[in-house]
Amino acid sequence: MKIPGFSRIEEIESKFNISIPKEEKKKLKRVVEKHPMFIPDYYANLINWEDPKDPIKNIIFPSLDELNVSGSYDTSGEKENTVLTGLQHKYRETALLLVTNRCAGYCRHCFRKRLVGIPTDETLKLFDAALEYIKGHPEITNVLISGGDPLVLPTDVIEYFLGELSKVPHLKFIRFGSRVPVFYPMRIYEDEKLLDVFSKYSKPERRVYLVTHFNHPREVTREARKAVDSLIRSGVPVSNQTVLLKNVNDSPETLAGLMKELTSAGVIPYYVFQCRPVKRVKSHFQVPLKKGYEIVEKAKQMLDGHAKRFKYIMSHKTGKIEIVGIIGNEIYLKYHQCKNPKKVGKLFKRILTPNAGWLDDLKPVNREEVFV
Structure with a gap:
């Protein structure tokens, strides 16, 4: 199926009359070489291209932040x-x-x-x-x-x-x-x-x-x-x-x-x-x-x-984990779905730090995981 849209940064510049600085464009092209860009024409018209912080643009247009390679390409154990x-x-x-x-x-x-x-x-x-x-x-x-x-x-x-x-x-x-x-x-x-x-x-x-x-x-x-x-x-x-x-x-x-x-x-x-x-x-x-x-x-x-x-969910390699609540510096979690079916519905907690973004960033309250 052919969908009309844009796969090159220059096409966006021409269509929406915007200009991206030369050095920034050079780096963005490095991003696109690794992970292609495609913006459907219909969706591109939802973007306010004059707003550099437009949320729709952030979803679909490449960013220099994509040059940061911290993390994993398979976070859920596929x-x-x-x-x-x-x-x-x-x-x-x-x-x-x-x-x-x-x-x-x-x-x-x-x-x-x-x-x-x-x-x-x-x-x-x-x-x-x-x-x-x-x-x-x-x-x-x-x-x-x-x-x-x-x-x-x-x-x-x-x-x-x-x-x-x-x-x-x-x-x-x-x-x-x-x-x-x-x-x-x-x-x-x-x-x-x-x-x-x-x-x-x-x-x-x-x-x-x-x-x-x-x-x-x-x-x-x-x-x-x-x-x-x-x-x-x-x-x-x-x-x-x-x-x-x-x-x-x-x-x-x-x-x-x-x-x-x-x-x-x-x-x-x-x-x-x-x-x-x-x-x-x-x-x-x-x-x-x-x-x-x-x-x-x-x-x-x-x-x-x-x-x-x-439900607010973390799709971890061990399963789908519901973020149930936070009390003090402890975060309460529950296996909504799990690779090990015996853990489905099990409630547990971890120590929460302000910048933790994933289960692996959280420290167990005890040396061993305690399930309720």
Whole structure:
């Protein structure tokens, strides 16, 4: 699928009549050589290019902060949970398929920065082999189709995935992870065939879900709402995963505003993720856990019950860890999901320091982890 947009800095300068200093542009090109830039035309027009601190720009336009390589390219242990090329099985009930390395736009905070938009051997090569694995593991109740962004694939391919997975009797639902409703919503509401495919396979006995990724209230446009409405009318519930990002949504007012807009559009708030300590992302976007918790709780005070159903989550290599609360210098955590199923629901605490941004930055209260 061809999406109109910009992949070169000079194209942005020409289109929006801006000028980037020569030395800065030289360094930005080094960033783009490592991690490509693509800004859909639709999304580029949401940016105030005269504002150097524009939050939408911060999400999608390369930054000199990306030259900082502190962190890791695999913060969630995806490599160790890969059972076949492009198929991960970290949590007992869920199989994850990475079906493409392409997206409708390249977020600068992407936690799969190691593979998105660049040549990779991590995406699915043989769907049939993955299908046989899923069939052979009846404990798998759901499949998450991700990437990259699966909705950039041809509709015929999406239909094939759904058709084959729908034949697996122990699958209760199928999910797509996609930022297309944000980056290029017309791909959804202008493609009647795609909506027909979703209607065909999203049924009361086995629902198809779409998990999307809005980060700022200004992304919830008239076009985005139309895409969401088209999905809902096709029988596809839509939920949202937000990442807490420095200089994007790191204020209670912005985060609460986002949740209000999403709820009004029919999108279910699902997770607010702590930004992962990814190389070329950590120093640029990560908010300390102490500040992040304060932002989330103050935002919740501004919201009604429907809009604050989300959980503040850290997607660690050991599992999804909910940030439950802070008392003094101690942070209380709970395994919302875990690679070791025996730890699911287990509560534990760590010593919190002001600049800690990840579980690995926190010191145990005792020499050994104590679970409650």
